[in-house]
Amino acid sequence: MPLKPRPKHLDEMRPWNDKAQVLECVQVLTETRDVKTFSFLAADDSWFRYTPGQFVTFELPMPGGAMLRTYTLSSSPSRPLSVSVTVKAQNASVASRWMLDNVTPGTRLKAYGPAGIFTFHNHPADKYLFVSAGSGITPMMSMTRYLFDVGQKTDVSFIHCARSPADIIFRSELERMAARVPDIDLAWIVEQPDALDGWTGYKGRINALMLELIAPDYQEREVFCCGPAIFMQTVRDILNAAGFDMSRYHEESFSAPVDGEGALVESAGPLETLPQEGAAAKIVFKGSGVEADCLETDTILKIAKEIGLNIPSACTFGVCGTCRVEKISGEVHMAHNGGISEDEIEEGFILACCSRPIGRVEVDV
Template sequence: MATYTLRVDKRVQETDDTVSLYFRVPGDLATTFGYRPGQFVAVEDDPAGEDISRQYSLSSVPGTDPWLRITVKRIDGGAMSTYLVDRVSEGDLLEIAPPRGRLYVPTDEPRHYLILAAGSGVAPLVAIARHVLDGGGDDRITFLYGNRTEDGIILREEVDALATHPRVQVRHVLSRPGEDWIGDRGRVDPAYLKGLWESLADPRPLSVFLCGPEEFMTAAEEFLVERGVDINDIRKESFDLVLNDSDDDGADDLLVPDDAADGTEEPVAARVIAVVGGEEYEAETEADEPLLSALLRSGADVPFSCQEGTCASCIVKLAEGKVRIRPGVLQTLRPDDLQEGVVLACLSRARTDRVRIDFDDIF
């Protein structure tokens, strides 16, 4: 995966265990590092004496902020997060991959954005909220942000600044508040959401964004679906997702719209063509081999990380052919994404003898 050397221009200590790192992108890399709100970048280094790559959401806003920013919380046992939080200083150089991900998809109509964040999950969501407001539309935002303690609130000034807008409501929720805390107490869980549900009514269509621990997001998603929210209107970013399916659980077929190619239910060897950064790479898959595996085996320089369907680094647009997809893809993508031909290369296997995927065309 291609990375570029960027200098840490500024370092801000957000909380005891969280920092924001700011990068100035050179002019010749402006297009390479163009991004949409809510996307992430992979940071590569060898802090523990071995090559490590980890994804961090961008907490900056494209077109508004003059820099690229990631906000990183130290994770127990996390070699990369510990390195970034405790050792990286202003002026240091880091290897950064271009932005990836599909958390935010723009719409043409005013929406009510229900944003549910927990802990460091605020990073991509505050960027999305700021971007929506910068658009100057008639959108409404309800921003619910859960933390344990008041001194653990990350990017608090930016979150609170959202509340100065007349169509934005911000509610901080603490599970271990101090005696002087005057905000909400508890957790952003189904019980809390149930108490607010009637106040969330709005004629504008609802769009939900979730980011935080997997248990938190799963509970919120189940609550929202039970109340009639379309699963396609709930988008989430996970930092600790574990794929909960296997190759034996069945899968879904996806045929590119208007593509008349016939597919098969049986495994096939295929020629896969991948477009990355305007360049083409080709590989030959073995029968029932994931597309990503074949590309990496051939030496193709394509974006990837976990290879397990949890990080979404290998998100692609299926441009030609038919693939069979492990059902766990719906933990990361939505059904509407699949209908548009957006898939994960690591969870996709060819069902036609030729498949073309595009790493660049994912919007």
């Protein structure tokens, strides 16, 4: 029987580049009755560089055709040899159900990322409040694992809401971490206790009184929130009613981004490159040898789809970063929402879903 190759040191490996795209599932762990964690290695033997709280987008080979779906990384970059996503079987989600039923060790999937701005690296503070519900716990887990691994003395108050104690994802691991360090304070809120199992914690749904009891100093904390839309709206309402400084409130959502008061956020680009209504433009898709006349108010993704070119895309409003393409020449107005980094922009990349051509533009598609 051949011996396994010697594990490589990190300095013998390259950072993963999603242009290589392929990840291989190496482990599947059951977390709760309807939640599994999938761990992946890079097929080209590279390591992963990202910030805790970011996400990846998978291309899933569904029976009706490939489908792109975005999942937050529950793993921590302090453990860079693999990445993990934790997937819950949502009632209406065909993609998540497919993941749970079909992804096993050895399965290879195309992936894009990591991307996203929902990370405490962008908002350094001495004290944090993490508030999550359901599978919204995943970015909080990534950030908490990172803080625990690096040994930073950072005060974290962690509130998680679930249907029942049996539905609390990562419960055992979080309780072990909290038992070993004084800086992680946990509180669970469940809608109902499990049958034949005594529950002495909080019951019901999160409200202002619970928040005051669990984290009486929450006004001093940087708040990160993730969960179903109605849950995040409830948290925003509680904080707004209490006069919380909403500039210190951050939420993760894969729908159109909103500000602290729930209003739609539209990112603004440089004024000198604003597209003009009715102004003519041209997009040259260099890799395909195709040109298309359009208007400056059209997005590159829209025109590509109209002429039959496939640019992978998921969110379509500049969050997920899946539609990143290289701009060869010309100028665009790009109003993104965190799906591309400043370094990538400097290298010449744009997001096709939210980039509009100013005059003539060439892209590598």
